[in-house]
Amino acid sequence: MSLQNQVVLVTGAGRGLGRAIAQAFADEGAAVVLDYRTSGDAARELAEKIGADRAVALRADVTDRAQVDALFAQAREHFGRPVTAVVNNALPDFSFNGDARDKADEIAYGAFGAQFDGVIAGALNVIQAALPGMREVGGGSIVNVGTNLVQNPVVPYHDYTAAKAALLSLTRTFAADLGPDGIRVNMVSGGLLRTTDASAATPEAVFDLIASSTPLRKVTTPEDFAAAMLFFVSDWSRAVTGQNLVVDGGLVMN
Template structure:
């Protein structure tokens, strides 16, 4: 078994799926701010992705439209990134969220929800992550280094709002995180998950009433709701040299609300 390689953030080519808006934009900015070259993937948010490129420059941010549920589009995106940056993608952050809004008042109950909602979330969270990892692994093996960070949720430890479809798909993604960690570890590739609670504020959480934010803040040791920028800090850790011996883990970043 080879030793796990350490590569500083500025030397990495990072793919952030759903990387143009909300939490994804915070993740893209965090990596670009550390000098990494970032592929800001988007499906519909072209203007936001181009704004990120203008902010950091074309040598640092490459906007690429691709549906992560389509393996052909993902493979083309990985190839485009390599040509643009002259190096393979070494870090993948699976953040893309398929058409989901955090609105507890509008969610269907367990007695009403249809399987099609589960299928859509599994397509985005699990199939999308599998597609990106499978497309990126050859380049990671070539580089002798790889980092995969999957974005999860604290709701499967603390289902205060039972978003059945979203939570089930993220629980499955945690299982995939751990099996991939065991499978890819000998190649020097680590696979981890960072799980948050409700973030203040992203496009997905914009429908959440202010009273809910206040209730969550009052329940956390820090007495505030985690921001996307704070969440991104933890993702940087898992891509950094300081996490070189950490794999198959799920770190909950929610101000201490949930004890994993």
């Protein structure tokens, strides 16, 4: 598939899953905006590897609307055209280690608030900042990163899962609202990925258990997940919106 006409903004693109997503789009010919908050060196290194004509690394905290607006303005200035697709991947600091997470009788609402600020406020800021450019070109694609824990809450990531469940709701309501503008909104949801910075604390035995529980007998990698993202930005998905694709080797079947 060719994505040469697309300018794709990936939030949290300096490392881990975001980096794999940005690389996947670049490999298919898209111009890529690599948003980062703290991983500037890694984001700039990837942008340099892809090439200045097709990639730029820009810093913005997605929870700050002014920074997000500046991000879109800088991206347009660099490429000379608006962003046509966004991937909401940025995540508040979180360690995917179930043994270290607060259980139901311990967790405070502040933990939920922190996740909602990052996941929902961040996605909202990015989507709203993207809309003028997408409307200018007659359409666009928004892809939100979700989790299969919404369907299969096997570990007590209460705050993280609640925020991602809200993001799924936002995906569907925004799809209905923005469809008349030719703007599609979808979600790709993964399980535990092998391996990102966030999942580095996960015990190896947990990875092995997940692998043995999937029909494909493997744990999904960031590259596996990123490949599924391409469909939702390509013209192949031109009639698809409001959907949630679970990419976890078949562990959760919708």
